[in-house]
Amino acid sequence: MSLSTKNMDAELAAKLFELMCLIRRFEEESARLYMLGKIKGFLHLYIGEEAVAAGAIPPLREDDYIVTHYRDHGHALARGLKPNAIMAELMGKETGCSGGKGGSMHLFDTEKGFMGGYAIVGGQLPIATGLALAIKQRGQDQVVACFFGDGAVNEGEFHEALNLAALWKLPVLFFLENNLYGMGTHVERSRAGGKDIFDAASAYKIPAKQINGMDLSEVRETTIDALNRVRSGDGPVFLEAICYRFRGHSMADPSAYRKSTEVDEWRDKDPLESFKQTASQQGLLSAEDVLRISDSVEKTVKEAILFGEESARPPAESLYEHVYAE
Amino acid sequence: MTEITLRDAVSKGLREALDRDDSVFLMGEDIGAYAGAYVVTKGFFDEYGPERIRDTPISESGVVGAAIGAAMGGMRPIVEIMTVNFMLLAMDQIVNHAAKLRYMSNGQITIPMVIRTVTGGGASLGATHSQMFEGWFASVPGLKVVLPSDPYDALGLLRSCISDNNPVIFSEHALLYNITGDVPDEEYTIPLGKASVKREGADVTIIAYSRMVHVALEAAGALSTKGVSVEVVDLRTLRPLDVDTIIESVKKTGRAVVVEETWKTGGFAGEIVSTIQERSFDYLDGPVLRVGGIDVPTPYSEDLEAAVMPTPERIIDAIDNGFGL
Numbered sequence A: 001m002s003l004s005t006k007n008m009d010a011e012l013a014a015k016l017f018e019l020m021c022l023i024r025r026f027e028e029e030s031a032r033l034y035m036l037g038k039i040k041g042f043l044h045l046y047i048g049e050e051a052v053a054a055g056a057i058p059p060l061r062e063d064d065y066i067v068t069h070y071r072d073h074g075h076a077l078a079r080g081l082k083p084n085a086i087m088a089e090l091m092g093k094e095t096g097c098s099g100g101k102g103g104s105m106h107l108f109d110t111e112k113g114f115m116g117g118y119a120i121v122g123g124q125l126p127i128a129t130g131l132a133l134a135i136k137q138r139g140q141d142q143v144v145a146c147f148f149g150d151g152a153v154n155e156g157e158f159h160e161a162l163n164l165a166a167l168w169k170l171p172v173l174f175f176l177e178n179n180l181y182g183m184g185t186h187v188e189r190s191r192a193g194g195k196d197i198f199d200a201a202s203a204y205k206i207p208a209k210q211i212n213g214m215d216l217s218e219v220r221e222t223t224i225d226a227l228n229r230v231r232s233g234d235g236p237v238f239l240e241a242i243c244y245r246f247r248g249h250s251m252a253d254p255s256a257y258r259k260s261t262e263v264d265e266w267r268d269k270d271p272l273e274s275f276k277q278t279a280s281q282q283g284l285l286s287a288e289d290v291l292r293i294s295d296s297v298e299k300t301v302k303e304a305i306l307f308g309e310e311s312a313r314p315p316a317e318s319l320y321e322h323v324y325a326e
Numbered sequence B: 001m002t003e004i005t006l007r008d009a010v011s012k013g014l015r016e017a018l019d020r021d022d023s024v025f026l027m028g029e030d031i032g033a034y035a036g037a038y039v040v041t042k043g044f045f046d047e048y049g050p051e052r053i054r055d056t057p058i059s060e061s062g063v064v065g066a067a068i069g070a071a072m073g074g075m076r077p078i079v080e081i082m083t084v085n086f087m088l089l090a091m092d093q094i095v096n097h098a099a100k101l102r103y104m105s106n107g108q109i110t111i112p113m114v115i116r117t118v119t120g121g122g123a124s125l126g127a128t129h130s131q132m133f134e135g136w137f138a139s140v141p142g143l144k145v146v147l148p149s150d151p152y153d154a155l156g157l158l159r160s161c162i163s164d165n166n167p168v169i170f171s172e173h174a175l176l177y178n179i180t181g182d183v184p185d186e187e188y189t190i191p192l193g194k195a196s197v198k199r200e201g202a203d204v205t206i207i208a209y210s211r212m213v214h215v216a217l218e219a220a221g222a223l224s225t226k227g228v229s230v231e232v233v234d235l236r237t238l239r240p241l242d243v244d245t246i247i248e249s250v251k252k253t254g255r256a257v258v259v260e261e262t263w264k265t266g267g268f269a270g271e272i273v274s275t276i277q278e279r280s281f282d283y284l285d286g287p288v289l290r291v292g293g294i295d296v297p298t299p300y301s302e303d304l305e306a307a308v309m310p311t312p313e314r315i316i317d318a319i320d321n322g323f324g325l
């Protein structure tokens, strides 16, 4: 399948392709480590959805904020959180980006404006709205990018947040990752309004658009436009990226609710493969680039695992730290 | 000293904060043009404008979440939730997010936010509008829970709540807004986590908070005519809890009654009773008693509602039956 590479030069194509590869390999290795018992708890992989984070997050400004859900490794990597610190967090180590206290679903790096992974479905939407309110109260021009899934749109918090953000013209980019399922429930079985969710934004007069979440360039271009619009102070914009997770909801999910033929159909649209093909055809990515990127990603992921394994568990005293601020 | 109502004490604290710190702003349902369901923010809207006195839609979860986000973004929001009953709609934001974000982020996130709310029964509002959930919130690490019983405490505590860098719930009892008391003209604060001995005594300690402090004081007054000397401890904050003041008093008197307006079952009083027996068992001359709300949804009709509430008479009876005093 051929996609576009609008406005991309070779350098950018290589950079974004590398980011998608990094997310893919990071997630594959996380799954392996989970099976070895080195990562505990719930682990939600981003495999299949790489083009969304890699398309939407790099266009953000350094001082913008990101708020996301528990399927957050891809967003964190795209935002430039250190793979070492993310992996250490998954392994519950003190060098983790949340000090080993958050885990996979609760990654944080406020220095990078990464204001957290949120594991209560829909809970992050009002919070993103509030960050945007702070921006507005101070008269600044940052943007909050808020990621959430198709499952979240049936929570009251989704509707409350959209209404508040639109009512107060707050700088939020509401970014829906519609991967068609909330755990095992297909969006057609959870939403009376049907699978095209971006319509919901019109109830709040928020400009909205549906895009192909398997297409890196489309995600990137649309996000850039949306960010410009949000930054202009006219209020929120809503984007819906149609995408698909190739793995189960979490590592605990045997995916009994969907046919393997359906998964195969989506795997044919693999965002990494299709971008590689298109970029190669257009002379933006050479075979050597692909090899070099693959080597570099292997090295980064290996190093992250080593870093995680060699890091210490949080000390016992840390149990009581940061319950309250001074 | 100036004599003011509890309502005015809260207003004064809010005004001061708005005047001194640009990052402070208020938001809530009908706090602006309407001036607040309990008229605490009268005049604020005209004085400070719609951005700093932000009227919100009826979206408790959205609004508390927005306050959390604003606090994370460097503001110091003060949210008014019209009554504590409606805070149940914001439970996710308060318990899952506000209370946890600092810990889960390993100290990267700070949430200097005050949620002001109106609490308590006794106003014939029926079961959905007469509750007190502060004990629930007090069981959550990461939150602070404050309930003033008089104007002096209200102002001193509110100042501390607003300058605190944590999510704080500040509950004003609906029936206490019009009580008056002396408030110093010079600035003072009351630290969170410090109980106050509202009456000294030698024979029994009554531990209470919010409106029940006044009920306890009434009981203490009546008991003194019977020759029973009662000490009344006002907790003022449920979290952090001033265990030392409670224990010190109980060690002195050897007898304790915990009075709480909400349901006895699962109430915060149970927490106090456990703490007392853990920390001062050998000093006790009898069981630690509880006088709580009757375990029914609060009824509307006046006599029925009155029967639900702890009263001075019920406290006096409990002390008589439990201690023979």
Ligand SMILES: Cc1ncc(C[n+]2csc(CCOP(=O)(O)OP(=O)(O)O)c2C)c(N)n1
Residues within 6 Å of the ligand: A071, A119, A120, A121, A122, A148, A149, A150, A151, A152, A153, A177, A179, A181, A182, A183, A249
């Ligand atoms: C409020 C709440 N209800 C239920 C859950 C359990 N749960 C976790 S993820 C999930 C599905 C969410 O699906 P979606 O929003 O589409 O995100 P996706 O996992 O597809 O990325 C559910 C039901 C939860 N974490 N929070």
Ligand SMILES: [Mg+2]
Residues within 6 Å of the ligand: A149, A150, A151, A177, A178, A179, A180, A181, A182, A183
């Ligand atoms: Mg989904």
